[in-house]
Amino acid sequence: MLTRVKETAELAGISVRTLHHYDEIGLLVPDTITESGYRLYSEANLERLQQILFFKELGFSLERIKQILDSPDFNREEALELQRRMLLEKRSRLDKMITMIDKTIQHAKGEIEMTNREKFEGFDFSSNPYEQEARERWGDEAVNNANKAVADMSKEEQSALAEETNAIYRKLAVLRAGAPDSAEAQKAIGEWYSFITRFGNYTPEAFRGLGEMYVEDERFRNNIDRFGEGLAVFMRNAMTIYAENLNKK
Structure with missing residues (x-):
């Protein structure tokens, strides 16, 4: 099933302009372009878009993402496993930071005492x-x-x-x-x-x-x-x- 650019943008939660930019830099080129110039995205395009957004969430540059996805050694399943591990690590770091911020707020209000060591426990x-x-x-x-x-x-x-x-x-x-x-x-x-x-x-x-x-x-x-x-x-x-x-x- 093919999806138009507006529908694809809504599915992914990004703008049409972003999809146009991805097309212009060769990061995500739609498999089909109609005679009228409409971009139509295939299932394979959507899978690649998902990979792009996963890597982008993890802080990779668009240039680096393109290099990874265009590599002949790229394996989608391996990439998903790697992304999952990286996201879990990111979540763990964020949870620690949030806990430290909550304690710092309580400390600032005089509700608890924090040692100097506790003030930096969330940083790794x-x-x-x-x-x-x-x-x-x-x-x-x-x-x-x-x-x-x-x-x-x-x-x-x-x-x-x-x-x-x-x-x-x-x-x-x-x-x-x-x-x-x-x-x-x-x-x-x-x-x-x-x-x-x-x-x-x-x-x-x-x-x-x-x-x-x-x-x-x-x-x-x-x-x-x-x-x-x-x-x-x-x-x-x-x-x-x-x-x-x-x-x-």
Whole structure:
């Protein structure tokens, strides 16, 4: 059974404009287009659309989704199993965050007391949702080394690591209105380079590529910009300059 674009949009809970965009970028091309130019979507199209929306919910970019679905090795059943596991993990993280927020509200009202440790129980930095992308860009060795270094840490050490990360972000956020090639900015971004190279070997090219990802990937950009709007772009520019200076040495 074929469905028209408006019906398909209503089924999926998205806009007609979104479906047109998916068609334009080759992500979801309807199997049939009538002589009058109407798009008609097949059952296979609807299955692909479902996959697109699952991956989108999990934070994948449209470009990455297209690469996955167009791969000759793509298996729909395997993808569904993976998506289910990822969604369950996401739900678990959200449940912990909601519980922590509820307790924090009660604490703010003076109804309960919270220890400093309890204030951060919902945050988990032991898993990295961008790991696969890192593997694709820089290979397994650097990522495996970084994962092992973090996995070998105690919970207290991991919490200290997270705070150290945030401290560097906050320092860079203060500098983001200035020039990325200033002495202060380059000193701060140098601290970031020293920090991440404690957990893996990053060449200047890999460091520059990481900066590009901070801007290109919406998830990275939104997370970094929580410390200050425009921080991701500032870091990308500062990292590019720092990498170029490293290559000159």
